[in-house]
Amino acid sequence: MAARKAPLLGRLRIGYVSPAVLFVAVLLYLPFLWTAYLSLTRYDGLTSPEFVGLKNFGDLLDDPALLTSVRNTLLWVVGTLLLPVGLGLLVAVLSYDLKGGTWYRLPFMLPYALSGAGLGLVWSFILTKDGVANQLLGALGLPGGHTSFLQYGPGNTIAMVLVWTWQQLGVNTLLFVVGLQSIPKAPIEAARIDGASGWQLFRHIIWPLMRPLTIVVVGLALVASLKTFDIVWVLTQGGPGRSSETLGVTMYRDTFVANDYGYGSAVAVFLTVVTGLASFIYLRSQLRKEDARA
Template structure:
């Protein structure tokens, strides 16, 4: 016999009203949204407001419209910072990513491959300032590199590695490569291990080997990981600060500044908070746009495959 209808209704699980479920969801999401708003969105809005004012950190900001942006784009030092930042973006994509991929490919499949990658990974444990101090000792005038070149009777000992632009920017990109290539090699090594062996074996049977095998099979299957690594490199290069500060502090003068250093100097050294905020806003917009354009292009390429 079946239970009475009233008894069945009493034993059936009670469904929460839709409004109650919605309120519960809001209760779970609200703390995270509030935290992001407090630590990210509110400072961004305040920085945006300050960029339209003249403010030295004391008193009340004075609204001056777009004067800070006019002064920013009229300053040759700022335009040089934009050029140096572009050097950093291109150099960080080509060198740490390219070298990391090369290390991963050459060590892949070797016995104890991790031991081959470990020496390249150790510099990543150092802070950017520590890397800057180490390479400043190596590259300073009459430093370790110049003395080694003299001892080996090789050209280049007369070069002022950290004093002449854009040479100083290029050698600092090299120092950043020394720090970052190892972690990229680790990421690419993980990606190589996740590639299924069957397609590679089939390609070898068809006669593919060496660079042809890498170009036609391995590299396309690494595309999703490459998108992540290159994307992180672009964002990291746009906000590079610590290595440059540790090696040249943007000098001599301002010839090796990037946008991140210009923002810092204008704000905390020159006490031009409005101009510093304008540079910060410009850097934020450039970073977001670069990330969106790069990811949209990569996603479009992946859908077309």
């Protein structure tokens, strides 16, 4: 009887999983395969694709705009890991044991309710040459009243990273607070009895116990920074002169503005490979550290 039930349960499990697998395949894998095919063609979206092999990738590597996009994308990666993640951890730790800590964290959470496009629209009124920031500096008689925050690279990218930090700080704080709440109380209390406090307590007890969550938070931030698009497009559209483009913006411009779907698909494949490799290298290094600790 048990032998008959096992194959039946196996078939049922396949039936339960199949819709999800089909859903993922249709929405993720098939579009990527189509994009990979288009990257090997010359295609304007109207005529039939013409196979050109690896020509688009050769043109991509010779494109000077690619170096700017890669530089700006790296700035986004470094800035995202240092600011939204680092400051989120700091706010979470400092407010965790405070009475009414939830209310202290609330102002950091509110900006996350804005979309990337909405965030870019709000800050475009603040950071433009005649925007709120310059008008306020001028009214107060402070230096910098004529600063071009978004006119020159890489300063415009740094300004947008700060805007991104303002939005993402809250969600990272929330994730770290959840991690702090999941830490067993016994090791912390034992460390406090032994005289540990402040930095010592955080470095030797709290931080190691939060390591699994930190790996997830940093991994999500890494992928998000590599794919940055909406806030850059709304604030600068990658300009002036493509000086603030990221790989995501380059992909969009070449595909939907220049109508060069083959070349844009090559940028998309390049971005996918970079994101996959970065995620793989990061997760592999963290797993090796975990194995070494074990």
